[in-house]
Amino acid sequence: MDQKEIKKISGSVAIMEALVAEETEIIFGMPGGANIAMYDALYDYSQQLKHILVRHEQGGIHAAQGYARASGKVGVVFVTSGPGTTNLVTGIADAMIDSTPVVCITGQVAAHLLGSDAFQETDIINISTPITKWNYQITDASEIPSVLAKAFYIARSGRPGPVLIDITKNAQVQFFDYCGYEKCNHIRSYRPKPIVREQYIQQAAELINRAQKPLVIWGQGVILGRAEQEFKTFIEKSGIPAAWTVLGAGAIPSDHQLNVGMLGMHGNYAPNVLTNDCDLLIAIGMRFDDRVTGRLDSYAKQAQVIHLDIDPAEIDKNVSTTIPVWGDCKETLPLLTALIDKKEHKDWRRKFQSLYKEEIDAVIHAELNPASDELTMGEVVQLLNEFTKGDAILVSDVGQNQMATIRYSKLNHTRSNVTSGGLGTMGFALPAAVGAKYGAPERTVLAIIGDGGFQMNIQELGTIMQNSLDIKIVILNNRFLGMVRQWQELFNDSRYSFSDMENPDFVALAAAYRIAGKCVSEREHLRDAIKKMFEHKGPYLLEVMVSKENNIFPMIPAGAAVSEIRLK
Amino acid sequence: MNLETPLKQEYNITVYTENHVGLLHRICIVFSRRKINIESLNTSPSEVAGIHRFNILIFETEEVIRKLCRHLEKLTEVLKVYYHTNEDIVWQELAMYKVPTSVIAEQVSVERLLRCYGARVVVIRKDYTIFETTGQREETDKLITVLQPYGLIEFVRSARVVVIKDSEGFNHKLRQFERTAVGEES
Numbered sequence: 001m002d003q004k005e006i007k008k009i010s011g012s013v014a015i016m017e018a019l020v021a022e023e024t025e026i027i028f029g030m031p032g033g034a035n036i037a038m039y040d041a042l043y044d045y046s047q048q049l050k051h052i053l054v055r056h057e058q059g060g061i062h063a064a065q066g067y068a069r070a071s072g073k074v075g076v077v078f079v080t081s082g083p084g085t086t087n088l089v090t091g092i093a094d095a096m097i098d099s100t101p102v103v104c105i106t107g108q109v110a111a112h113l114l115g116s117d118a119f120q121e122t123d124i125i126n127i128s129t130p131i132t133k134w135n136y137q138i139t140d141a142s143e144i145p146s147v148l149a150k151a152f153y154i155a156r157s158g159r160p161g162p163v164l165i166d167i168t169k170n171a172q173v174q175f176f177d178y179c180g181y182e183k184c185n186h187i188r189s190y191r192p193k194p195i196v197r198e199q200y201i202q203q204a205a206e207l208i209n210r211a212q213k214p215l216v217i218w219g220q221g222v223i224l225g226r227a228e229q230e231f232k233t234f235i236e237k238s239g240i241p242a243a244w245t246v247l248g249a250g251a252i253p254s255d256h257q258l259n260v261g262m263l264g265m266h267g268n269y270a271p272n273v274l275t276n277d278c279d280l281l282i283a284i285g286m287r288f289d290d291r292v293t294g295r296l297d298s299y300a301k302q303a304q305v306i307h308l309d310i311d312p313a314e315i316d317k318n319v320s321t322t323i324p325v326w327g328d329c330k331e332t333l334p335l336l337t338a339l340i341d342k343k344e345h346k347d348w349r350r351k352f353q354s355l356y357k358e359e360i361d362a363v364i365h366a367e368l369n370p371a372s373d374e375l376t377m378g379e380v381v382q383l384l385n386e387f388t389k390g391d392a393i394l395v396s397d398v399g400q401n402q403m404a405t406i407r408y409s410k411l412n413h414t415r416s417n418v419t420s421g422g423l424g425t426m427g428f429a430l431p432a433a434v435g436a437k438y439g440a441p442e443r444t445v446l447a448i449i450g451d452g453g454f455q456m457n458i459q460e461l462g463t464i465m466q467n468s469l470d471i472k473i474v475i476l477n478n479r480f481l482g483m484v485r486q487w488q489e490l491f492n493d494s495r496y497s498f499s500d501m502e503n504p505d506f507v508a509l510a511a512a513y514r515i516a517g518k519c520v521s522e523r524e525h526l527r528d529a530i531k532k533m534f535e536h537k538g539p540y541l542l543e544v545m546v547s548k549e550n551n552i553f554p555m556i557p558a559g560a561a562v563s564e565i566r567l568k
Numbered sequence: 569m570n571l572e573t574p575l576k577q578e579y580n581i582t583v584y585t586e587n588h589v590g591l592l593h594r595i596c597i598v599f600s601r602r603k604i605n606i607e608s609l610n611t612s613p614s615e616v617a618g619i620h621r622f623n624i625l626i627f628e629t630e631e632v633i634r635k636l637c638r639h640l641e642k643l644t645e646v647l648k649v650y651y652h653t654n655e656d657i658v659w660q661e662l663a664m665y666k667v668p669t670s671v672i673a674e675q676v677s678v679e680r681l682l683r684c685y686g687a688r689v690v691v692i693r694k695d696y697t698i699f700e701t702t703g704q705r706e707e708t709d710k711l712i713t714v715l716q717p718y719g720l721i722e723f724v725r726s727a728r729v730v731v732i733k734d735s736e737g738f739n740h741k742l743r744q745f746e747r748t749a750v751g752e753e754s
Contacts, residue, residue, distance in 0.1 A: 125590060130597045134644045137589070154644055188618075189586045189647040313638035 009178045011141030011171045012041035015105065018148035019049055021181040024076050026050045026438050028063040032080025033120055035107030037172035039078070052438070052467065055459035057084050059431035061091025062457065065100045066435025069418045070393055070443075072226065074155050075102040075435065081109055082120030085166075086127065090425055092162045093131040097422030098247060099224060101160035103151050110170040111139040125166055133161030141174040149184035158192025159311040160224060194312055194326035201332065204282075204306045204323045205339035211280035211304075213348045214240045215271070217263055217292075220247035220421070221285015221309065227330040228252065228414045231284065234337045239344040241352050243271030245286050246402075247421040250411035254390065260352045264292040265556045266403040269363075269565060270355035272556065275300050276563035277351075284308045285329050288318035289422065298561035308332055362567040363553045368408070374547035375523060377404035377476050383526060384446065384474065385410040387534050392444040393418060393436050397429035397453035400482035403552045405448045415440070427456025433471045434463055444472070444534075451477040451503050461513040464539045472533050475506055475543045478550070486551045510541040517541035574629040578607070580657050580730045581633070583622040583640055584614060584647040584742060591645050595622065598639050604628060610727035616742055619647065623730045648742075652732055659730045663708035664690065665699045665715050666722040672697050676718055685711045696721060 009017070015038055019027070027049060031039040042051060054060040057079045064075025079088055085106045095102045109118040125137050134154045136147055144167070151163040208214060216238075222231045228251050235242045235252075241260040244251065252259055261268030263275070272294075275281065281303045286292070293299045296318060304322040307315055308329050315324040325332050367378035381404055388394075390410035395418040396402040402419055411417055418436050420428040433447035454475050464471055478485075484499040510517040516536055520529040526544065533540045556565045585591055592611065599606055608625035626633065637649040669692065672678060681687055681699070685707070691698040699715075701708055708725060732738065 126593060129590065129593055130601060135590075187644065190644045311642065313635070313642045315638075317635060317638070 006177045006179050008175045010037070010041065011138075011144050011167065011174050011176070012037045014141060014144040014176075014178055015148065015167070015172075016041050016045040016049065017178070017181055018145055019076065020045070021183065022074070022148070022152045024049060025073070026052060026067060027076045027078050028052050028054055028060040028067070028435065029078030030054055030057055030060060030080070030084065031078070032084050032107065034081035034109060034169050035078060035084070035105075035172070036080075037169065038105070038107065038167075042078075050438075051078075052434070052463060054431065054434075055462045056457065057087035058091055058427070059434070059457050059460040059463065061088050061095070061102065061104065062425075062428050062431035063435035063438075063460075063463075064102050065091060065095050065098075065428075066395060066418050066432030067439040068100050068102060068435070069432070070415055070436035070439030072415065073101075073439070074152055075100070077102065077104045079104065080107045080120065081124070082122045084120075085122055085124035088164075089127065089131070090423075092128055092164065094420050094423040094425045094428065095162035096131045096133065098420065099160050099220065100162065101155040102162040103148075103155050104162065104164040106164060106166045107172070108137065108166045108168045111168045112170070114139075114168070124164065128164045131162070132164050135164040135166070137166040137168070138171050139168045141171045141176040144171065145178070145181050146184070149182060150187065153184035153187070154190065193310060193328050196325075196327040196332055196335065200323055200325050201335045202339065204325050205336055207280055207304055207306060207323060208238060208240075208282065208336070208340050213274075213278045214238070214280040214282060214345070215274060215278040215303075216240045216242035216282045216284060217245070217271070217275075217286055218242060218248045218251060218284040219245040219286025221329055222248060222251040223414055225285060225310065225328055225330045227285075227328075227333055230330055230333040230337070232256075234333045234340075237337055237342050238340050239342070239349075240282065241271075241345070241349050243268070245289070245292055245421070246406055246419065247417070248286060249406055249417040250414050253412045254410045258349075261356070262407060264289075265294070266407065266552050266554065268356065268407075269359035269554050269567065270352040272554070272562040272565045273355055274351060276302065276561065278303050280304050280306065282306045282308070283319075284333070285310070287314050290318075293318060294556045294560055294562045294564070298563075359554065359567065370547075372547070373523065374550075375521070375526065375544060376550055377401060377546050378408045380474070380476060380526065380544050380546065381405055381408040381448070383530055384448075387530055388444060388446060392416065392446045393440060395419065395429045395433040395436055395445060395447040397447075397449040398424045398426045399450050399453065399484075400478070400486065400550075400552050401448055401450040401453070401476045403483075404476070407552075426450075426453035429453060430457050430473070431460045431463070433473070434460060434469060437469050437471055445470075447471060447473045449473065449475055450482060451475055451479060451501060451506075452481045454506070455503075458509070461510065461515060465513040465515060468538055470537070471539050473539070473541045474533075475541065476546050477503065477506070477543055478546050478548050479503060480548060483552070485549070489549070489551065490555075491557070506541065506543045515539045515541055517543065519543040519545065521545035574631060576627055576629050578654050579626050579628060579630070579633045580652045580654070580659065580728070581622070581624040581626060581637060581640070582650045582652070582730065582732065583624065584649075585620050585622065586645040586647070587613070587618060587620045588645050594643055594645070595624075595640065598636060598643075599626065602632075602636075604632070604636070608727045610729050614742065615739060619742070623728055625728055650732070652730075656734065657730045657732050659704065659728050660702050661705065661708060661728055662700065662702050662726040663711070664724050665711060665720060666696050667699070667715055668719050668721065669693060669695060669697045671718045681711075681714070685714070687711060
């Protein structure tokens with residue numbers, strides 16, 4: 001290194017330099033005793049690095065996740081040591097299971113105090129080890145540039161995930177010889193992308209060309225791999241009906257003619273039933289979660305299975321594969337498309353249409369056109385579609401509100417569905433919507449949340465207020481932990497053990513945060529209320545009182561086979 | 569569906585890793601999160617600078633072992649993972665036995681001990697003597713039984729170290745790791 005390029009800077013300034021070099025646009029975080037030096041450096045970088053002060057560290061990481069999901073970039077979080085770090089744990093676990101690229105930079109007590117039970121000392125490295133893709137503790141400032149370069153590289157490459165970098169206070173204030181920042185693109189023990197094996201592509205193509213009743217099931221891998229176009233080309237040439245996991249939603253538009261709906265526990269009837277009828281299952285960037293497969297020993301046993309995944313550990317993990325296609329689907333899909341015959345599978349697709357009709361008759365029609373005066377979640381989502389026209393980012397929470405949103409929302413674009421999939425984190429939606437808005441400022445962000453989950457990160461109304469963030473919040477209020485109540489009704493003889501809720505006045509609460517709002521319970525007022533919400537400039541909270549005891553159907557009861565999906 | 573209960577047996581997992589703080593924890597939780605016990609664990613530097621070799625002994629079915637190995641290989645600091653049954657490997661454990669020199673000198677035929685059990689003397693002091701043997705579990709166990717009546721003071725046994733029978737070109741492969749990608753060698 002050229003002698004004159006070396007300059008003395010502090011560890012904290014090196015962190016800022018790293019973030020600028022990694023093209024970080026925004027940081028979500030909260031200052032405290034052990035990261036105050038970082039925040040002092042940030043003060044001088046506020047032109048280059050936007051920082052959003054959250055109200056709770058959990059809100060910070062969910063915002064970073066929402067940002068990452070909406071933008072495809074790495075979310076960044078700053079927190080202090082001790083409780084600051086433990087408050088991240090739920091979000092880190094959520095990002096891990098949903099493969100979301102996030103870099104958490106945590107303050108830590110000074111190195112000489114490590115292990116002494118110092119004030120706000122928590123061993124976050126060991127706490128976060130099982131739920132991070134990688135983590136590392138920096139005790140010397142000179143490590144900062146190379147470790148942060150590695151952190152960003154690991155978080156965003158291969159199958160993305162959360163990385164936590166814990167930086168002791170002494171390293172933050174220490175001056176060291178800084179020789180500039182070099183991005184990382186290689187780690188000796190890390191292979192983010194498996195090599196594509198030509199023979200498997202050929203074998204997979206042969207199976208596809210021979211199949212009479214093939215079914216494609218796709219997951220978030222298509223979105224994470226930015227392979228939406230490659231995916232669309234593949235299904236359009238093959239003519240194969242395609243169904244999606246919760247996190248795969250939106251990779252192709254909801255109304256694409258080959259889109260046959262959602263898989264799994266509350267998915268659509270046809271793809272679940274026909275999973276156990278198809279002769280070839282082509283899984284793309286999905287991991288056969290138990291909410292998708294139901295009972296594994298009666299899942300698609302009649303079918304051969306092709307599994308495309310970037311993570312070799314997913315192959316044969318839950319469902320044994322006939323042909324594994326390791327690799328990045330952005331590379332493997334075009335190779336496969338080139339080798340397959342153009343087909344239409346008309347008769348086979350008709351089966352999906354006729355089962356969809358059954359679902360409409362048994363479930364969807366009544367959900368969207370209820371006979372009772374009480375509002376259903378489905379009809380609210382349906383009405384929201386009329387205003388979003390499918391162009392909004394929908395951020396849903398967890399439970400019935402999530403299933404209704406994902407089942408009935410119209411999505412025209414990729415990166416439009418932000419929700420907590422694998423972990424099922426209630427309280428995710430409100431902060432994630434904050435992040436999604438920063439990740440895609442030009443898009444409408446609509447958060448659809450239950451009355452239970454809304455209260456689990458309700459403090460982020462403060463963040464929305466302080467930044468006048470234009471987020472539309474819809475609370476689907478059934479005065480219950482609705483999904484728990486549904487299970488209690490169906491499987492515990494309606495013994496509603498601690499699932500009913502006495503709620504605050506949400507509109508008054510929003511008003512306390514200077515956020516406009518309205519509550520509706522009558523069908524005749526709903527359209528007008530939604531219209532007002534979208535016309536309002538700035539944040540808005542619409543509370544919709546929905547039926548207390550509605551259920552989400554169809555449903556695959558826990559432990560049942562996908563083909564045992566119940567319509568009522 | 570295979571209706572027979574899959575056979576659990578001992579598998580020797582060989583893991584090549586970088587040498588970083590906390591990696592042992594990362595490796596251990598791959599097992600502990602599934603409530604799988606580690607029967608024996610050895611970790612030490614390999615023949616390549618900066619690369620460590622773990623030998624981990626696990627009692628499980630092959631299906632579970634295969635998943636464990638895939639998960640281990642996914643860890644950022646892990647280069648490569650192999651698993652083998654006991655038939656596929658040659659293994660040894662090292663054992664050391666500390667006994668009072670006075671008793672040993674008077675009552676035990678040391679020469680016989682050394683011959684029968686392949687033991688070697690590591691240290692002789694006035695107050696104690698340390699023997700060492702290398703072998704499999706039963707062999708090292710036998711010497712405990714022999715020495716117990718003579719006032720065994722301390723005993724220690726190392727983890728299992730393993731050489732794989734069919735490891736043609738292993739060292740070469742290890743040197744190649746850094747240039748290859750997952751799936752290129754298997």
